[in-house]
Amino acid sequence: MRQASLVALAGATLFMASPASAQPAPQAPAHSTSRTPQEEENKRLVMEFYDAALNKKDFEAASRYLGDKYIQHNPTAADGPEGLRGFVDFLRKDFPQAQNEIKYAYADGDFVILHVHSVRVPGTLGRAIVDIFRLENGKVVEHWDVIQDITDPADARNTNGMF
Amino acid sequence: MRQASLVALAGATLFMASPASAQPAPQAPAHSTSRTPQEEENKRLVMEFYDAALNKKDFEAASRYLGDKYIQHNPTAADGPEGLRGFVDFLRKDFPQAQNEIKYAYADGDFVILHVHSVRVPGTLGRAIVDIFRLENGKVVEHWDVIQDITDPADARNTNGMF
Numbered sequence: 503m504r505q506a507s508l509v510a511l512a513g514a515t516l517f518m519a520s521p522a523s524a525q526p527a528p529q530a531p532a533h534s535t536s537r538t539p540q541e542e543e544n545k546r547l548v549m550e551f552y553d554a555a556l557n558k559k560d561f562e563a564a565s566r567y568l569g570d571k572y573i574q575h576n577p578t579a580a581d582g583p584e585g586l587r588g589f590v591d592f593l594r595k596d597f598p599q600a601q602n603e604i605k606y607a608y609a610d611g612d613f614v615i616l617h618v619h620s621v622r623v624p625g626t627l628g629r630a631i632v633d634i635f636r637l638e639n640g641k642v643v644e645h646w647d648v649i650q651d652i653t654d655p656a657d658a659r660n661t662n663g664m665f
Numbered sequence: 666m667r668q669a670s671l672v673a674l675a676g677a678t679l680f681m682a683s684p685a686s687a688q689p690a691p692q693a694p695a696h697s698t699s700r701t702p703q704e705e706e707n708k709r710l711v712m713e714f715y716d717a718a719l720n721k722k723d724f725e726a727a728s729r730y731l732g733d734k735y736i737q738h739n740p741t742a743a744d745g746p747e748g749l750r751g752f753v754d755f756l757r758k759d760f761p762q763a764q765n766e767i768k769y770a771y772a773d774g775d776f777v778i779l780h781v782h783s784v785r786v787p788g789t790l791g792r793a794i795v796d797i798f799r800l801e802n803g804k805v806v807e808h809w810d811v812i813q814d815i816t817d818p819a820d821a822r823n824t825n826g827m828f
Contacts, residue, residue: 536774538699575828577821585823608773611699615771615778617797617809632795632811634780646780646827648795648811658740660748664809665738 541609548614548635549607551642556602556620561590569641576647597622602631605665612637619665620649627652630664704772711777711798712770714805719765719783724753732804739810760785765794768828775800782828783812790815793827 537545551567554560565583574581579589593600600622608615614635621628629651636644652664700708714730717723728746737744742752756763763785771778777798784791792814799807815827 536699536701536704541699541773573825574823575825577816577818577823577827579822581823581825608771608776608778610704610771610773610778613771615773615795617811630811632778632797634795648780648793648813648827650811650813653740655740659742660737660740660744662736662738662744664740664811 537609541611543640544612544614544637545607545609547637547640548616548642549604551635552602552604552616552633555586555590556593556600559590559594559598559600561587564590567642569638569643571643573636573644575645599624617665619652627654700772704774706803707775707777707800708770708772710800710803711779711805712767714798715765715767715779715796718749718753719756719763722753722757722761722763724750727753730805732801732806734806736799736807738808762787780828782815790817 547567551564554567555564558564564586568583568586572581572583572586574585579585600620601624602618602620604616604618606617608617614637616631616633616635618631618633619628620631629649631647631649634646635642650664655661655663710730714727717730718727721727727749731746731749735744735746735749737748742748763783764787765781765783767779767781769780771780777800779794779796779798781794781796782791783794792812794810794812797809798805813827818824818826
């Protein structure tokens with residue numbers, strides 16, 4: 503099993519003020535990795551971006567990580583940076599307590615992949631999400647996701663959980 | 666956009682007989698990558714395993730890629746290699762024409778991530794899936810996935826599609 507469960511990031515400002523602490527020990531992968539410095543940087547940037555947009559629900563903070571485009575593949579969201587603004591506004595209004603916990607983050611070249619447990623209403627089982635981001639020149643420019651409701655673990659055919 | 670759309674693998678035997686052709690030109694990522702030889706090998710193995718299990722629906726062929734365990738996180742599947750056998754049998758019986766097209770494959774350390782368009786019944790929109798596999802010593806030992814039905818593109822708020 504993956505031994506490194508990532509807690510939600512404490513804050514983008516923390517990371518920006520103190521780059522050395524951007525990857526505290528609990529985030530260190532237990533498996534072998536050979537990420538380049540650029541891949542590690544991409545992963546760090548995407549996790550900060552994600553926390554700003556989805557947990558802090560702060561579009562202005564999140565927008566600093568965006569390039570001049572944001573190609574959106576989630577069919578429920580409008581394209582472009584303004585589409586992200588609309589989504590963040592929707593979260594802030596309809597699901598102010600929504601929290602997305604990054605369970606694991608992968609990096610491969612220009613792509614960062616997040617495996618996420620999303621809970622929009624506290625106390626509910628929430629959803630499993632994989633978010634895929636593409637970067638260009640250190641900026642997030644494209645996003646895909648796949649989302650699945652988490653069902654009662656008592657009904658599952660194995661005891662391993664979805665993460 | 667990702668410019669490399671992977672067609673379903675032609676056949677595991679092809680890859681095994683001709684390792685040099687394991688990554689034909691259409692699979693070459695358009696983005697920069699820095700995968701190690703081991704990561705490239707993991708990606709190749711997982712794509713062969715996936716094709717054997719999901720497209721050929723040949724458990725015996727697929728099982729050659731498995732380690733001594735197969736930790737299953739999909740809640741609808743039983744744990745272990747026998748759980749995979751049951752799932753392949755289910756596909757063969759209930760969805761004999763099901764095809765899973767790997768749109769993109771990522772590798773990071775011991776993990777391989779597949780972004781897949783799955784169509785169980787020809788002519789239907791199918792589902793978007795992200796499958797995550799973990800390897801140990803060149804064998805597949807753990808699996809997570811997230812699955813979402815694809816809805817009518819006419820209802821989408823952008824024109825980019827889910828892939």
